[in-house]
Amino acid sequence: MMTTYRREDTLDALRSSSNELISTAVRACVEFLRIELQLAQTLLAMAANAREESARKRRIARAAEAAAVVERFIVAPPPPVRLPEEECARLATELDRVRERLTSMH
Numbered sequence: 001m002m003t004t005y006r007r008e009d010t011l012d013a014l015r016s017s018s019n020e021l022i023s024t025a026v027r028a029c030v031e032f033l034r035i036e037l038q039l040a041q042t043l044l045a046m047a048a049n050a051r052e053e054s055a056r057k058r059r060i061a062r063a064a065e066a067a068a069v070v071e072r073f074i075v076a077p078p079p080p081v082r083l084p085e086e087e088c089a090r091l092a093t094e095l096d097r098v099r100e101r102l103t104s105m106h
Helices: 009-049 052-076 085-106
Strands: none
Touching: 009 052, 009 085, 052 085
16 A cells, blocks of 8 residues: 655645754754853953963963854854844853953953
C-alpha cells in the first residue's frame, strides 16, 4: 500500500520545521552574544588586575574583539537570523558597558 501525501500538508510541515530551525538559530545566536559579552567583561576584569603590561594589552584586545563581534550581529545579523528588538536592546546596553570599560582602560 502506498502512502499519499497532500502537497499542502508537506509544505506546512516544511514551513513549521523551517520556523523551528530559525527560532533555534536565533536563540543560539543570542546565547552566543551574551557569552561574548560576559567573556569581554571577564577579560577586562583580568586586565585590570594584570601585573604584566603585555598580558593586560592582550586581554583588552580580546575584549575589544568580543565587543566587535556583538556589534556586528546587532547591526547586521546574518540571514536568516533576526534578533528580537528586546534582545537587541539588552545586548546593546551590555555592549555599551563593555565599551565604557574599554575606553577607561586605554
